[in-house]
Amino acid sequence: MILAEVVRSGFVESVHHGSVVVLDAAGRVAAAAGDVTGPCFPRSSNKPLQTVGMLRAGLRAAEPADLALMSGSHFAEPFHVDRVRRILAAAxxxxxxxxxxxxxxLSETERDAVVRAGGGAAPVLMNCSGKHAGMLATCVVNGWSREDYRDAKHPLQVALAAAVSELTGEPIAATGIDGCGAPVFAVSLTALARGFQRLVDAPPGSHERLVADTMRADPELVAGTGQDDTRLMRGVPGLLAKGGAEGVVAVAVPGVGAVALKVADGAMRARMPVLVSALRRLGVAAAVLDELATVPVLGGDLRVGEVRAAW
Structure with a gap:
């Protein structure tokens, strides 16, 4: 299914195929395109669900904001790196x-700063280090081995898989290895949207609601200053958002509905225009959606086209 088109100087230059599902407030499919029932790897969009699994396994964050970082894909700004180290130190x-x-x-500014200072690549700078710090802290609480915590058969990963399956209401179709080396669980887009809806509609005090609330309270910890997830959560009251590699994003708005999508060729630039189109089908309106509805195509320093939703 064609979800987005790239228009340059008035001509359609290329298109992006993919799949998208929109759930209404009752969890029913209100709109869909492409394959929304077959499994895919949500990549980092799984993280909030995995954080719920850590809490269910006994994790207790020293500060609520720690959960936002554990659920995020940070850009290694100083406040991200400092919090990863504090999570580890508390354990x-x-x-x-x-x-x-x-x-x-991931931040070009921070990357340049590291290189200028004579530094180099490090695990703590990796965008998933918050999740890994949370996984390690969960292992410490339970007395589980730490050296092999990424193994899919490790008690930690078994617990996280069970949480993802329960929250999404669907058996995990496959377990892969994510870019960070930890397991990633395949579910359908419909199940992913359902899982996010579970988080925002959960009762106060529950593990699900705690993860949603901490992410929405500190969206800069989920991504970074000025990044898409951060802007969405700052700009739409109550909205929970988490993107994933290879063109994935999932969002939910309490009492309104949820959206999950994947761009088939993995293009990240097509995600926001398609997401905006989906949210507008649910009646969501906000200035930030107008800003994200198209992505500019540049010719030199001039805007000569745009990526826009075709669905």
């Missing part, structure tokens, strides 16, 4: 315990 660990791969910051 009696340091960054040497992390098993995510060394990386430079």
């Amino acid at each position: 009696g660990l340091d960054e040497s315990a992390l098993r995510c791969p060394p990386s430079l910051p």
Whole structure:
């Protein structure tokens, strides 16, 4: 299904195929395109569901905002890196315990700063280090081994898989290895949207609601300053958002509905225009949606076209 088109100088230059599902406030499919019942890997969009699994397994965050970072894909701004280290320190660990791969910051500004200072790639700078710090803290609480915490058969990962399956209401179709080395669980887009809806509609005090509330309270910890997830949660009251690699994003608005989508070719630039189109079908309106409805195509320094929703 064609979800978005790239228009340059008035001509359709290319298109992006994919799938998208829109659930109404009751969890019913209100609109859909493409394959929304077959499994896909949501990549980092799984993270909030995995954080619920950590809480169910006994994790207790030293500060509520820690849960936002554990559920996010941070850009390694100083406040991100500092909080990862604090999460580890509260568990009696340091960054040497992390098993995510060394990386430079996703933020170009921070990447340049690290290089200028003579630094290099490090696990703590990797965008998933918050999740990994949470996984390690959960292992410490339970007395589980830490060296192999990424193994899909580890008690931690078994517990997280059970949480993802229960929250999405669907058996996990496949378990893969994510870019950070930890397991990633395949579910359908409909199930993913259902899981996010569970988080925002959960009663206060529940693990699900705690994760949703902390992410929405500190959206800069979920992504970074000026990033899409951050802007969406700052700009739409109550909205929960988490993107994933290879063109995935899932959002939910309490009492309104939820959306999950995947761009088939993995293009990240098509996600926001399609998401805006989906949210407008639910009657959601906000200035930030107008800002994200198209992505500029540049020719030199001039805007010569745009990526826009075709669905």
